[in-house]
Amino acid sequence: MEAAVRKPDEASGVLLSTCTTIGIGGAAPFIVFPRSPGEVRAFKASAFAAGEEYLSLGAGSNLLVADEGIDRRVMCLKKNMGKVMFSAGGSVVAEGGTMLPRLAVLCGLSGLSGVEELAGIPGTVGGALTMNAGAYGRSIGEVVEWVEVVDVAGRLHRIEACDIRYSYRHAACPVEGMVVRAAFRLAASLSDAIFARMKEINEKRRESQPWGERTFGSTFLRPDGNVSAGELLERAGLKGFRMGDAAYSRKHANFIVNIGNASASDVLRLIARGQEAVRAMAGVELVPEVKMWGAVHA
Numbered sequence: 001m002e003a004a005v006r007k008p009d010e011a012s013g014v015l016l017s018t019c020t021t022i023g024i025g026g027a028a029p030f031i032v033f034p035r036s037p038g039e040v041r042a043f044k045a046s047a048f049a050a051g052e053e054y055l056s057l058g059a060g061s062n063l064l065v066a067d068e069g070i071d072r073r074v075m076c077l078k079k080n081m082g083k084v085m086f087s088a089g090g091s092v093v094a095e096g097g098t099m100l101p102r103l104a105v106l107c108g109l110s111g112l113s114g115v116e117e118l119a120g121i122p123g124t125v126g127g128a129l130t131m132n133a134g135a136y137g138r139s140i141g142e143v144v145e146w147v148e149v150v151d152v153a154g155r156l157h158r159i160e161a162c163d164i165r166y167s168y169r170h171a172a173c174p175v176e177g178m179v180v181r182a183a184f185r186l187a188a189s190l191s192d193a194i195f196a197r198m199k200e201i202n203e204k205r206r207e208s209q210p211w212g213e214r215t216f217g218s219t220f221l222r223p224d225g226n227v228s229a230g231e232l233l234e235r236a237g238l239k240g241f242r243m244g245d246a247a248y249s250r251k252h253a254n255f256i257v258n259i260g261n262a263s264a265s266d267v268l269r270l271i272a273r274g275q276e277a278v279r280a281m282a283g284v285e286l287v288p289e290v291k292m293w294g295a296v297h298a
């Protein structure tokens, strides 16, 4: 009997506002949700043969997509690629679509410490490794052992962490592509202590950042020097400042929130206003941390 071939999990004309945490963005012509690194390879190889490329999507928690949408196909790992495997000696292998809060909880339950600071970041392992996401003194690049990347032609590469240069919100990897799996080297610890640390950090976040609101996290990177982007924006009078249905949060000025039906152009106008105000006040050039897809214009 022939083995059953599973139909690809895919969809056309998906509104990316449903795939981003800020809830903004027009449609993508085609989106595919692979179930394994093998499927990622096969999809990429056939697109490459047809002269096309996929954009990589995680949880859309650091993305601003144009209101008009995009004309590229998208591959998203969050839906079907969240397997996590533990092995003796503190090594953990997670698929690229694993959500960081879930990874942190699973590691906590297994008595493994090293990712609890990342528990409040609503992104995937793949997105976080690409951005070198971090919080409360820990960035993901510090605990990774190796990363598996599928390049544009569908070839799989395993890259050791020592060959990747991690810096603030940046990872310089010798191979570009979709992060499909990564291994982390964590330290043995007591579950109670790990969960206590997670709770402490999440309480700090809840006090100082918008919680449960539609946002893409920090709008701007931390500028050089001691003052944060949030402080500069607040001093320039932008805390709570609104354009259309987008506003700098009243709780933390470096977070833009969608308070209704905000468009990408509302957000871009707000970004430009924030940059102008901080430039005029302090001579500092704020650089967006958020990634932008499509022809985003104010």
Ligand SMILES: Cc1cc2nc3c(=O)[nH]c(=O)nc-3n(C[C@H](O)[C@H](O)[C@H](O)COP(=O)(O)OP(=O)(O)OC[C@H]3O[C@@H](n4cnc5c(N)ncnc54)[C@H](O)[C@@H]3O)c2cc1C
Pocket (backbone or CB within 6 Å): 021, 055, 056, 057, 058, 059, 060, 061, 062, 063, 077, 096, 097, 120, 121, 122, 123, 124, 125, 126, 127, 128, 129, 130, 131, 132, 133, 134, 135, 177, 178, 179, 180, 215, 216, 217, 218, 291
């Ligand atoms: C409430 C809130 C709080 C946040 N707090 C923090 C914080 O404390 N620290 C922090 O660093 N960030 C924070 N962020 C931002 C965001 O969560 C991180 O940047 C996160 O790592 C993005 O992951 P993602 O899966 O959502 O990526 P996406 O937003 O989907 O994509 C971001 C970039 O990564 C690429 N990408 C996504 N998946 C892959 C993959 N598998 N392989 C290759 N490239 C990929 C995309 O093409 C894009 O360029 C916060 C965001 C929110 C909404």
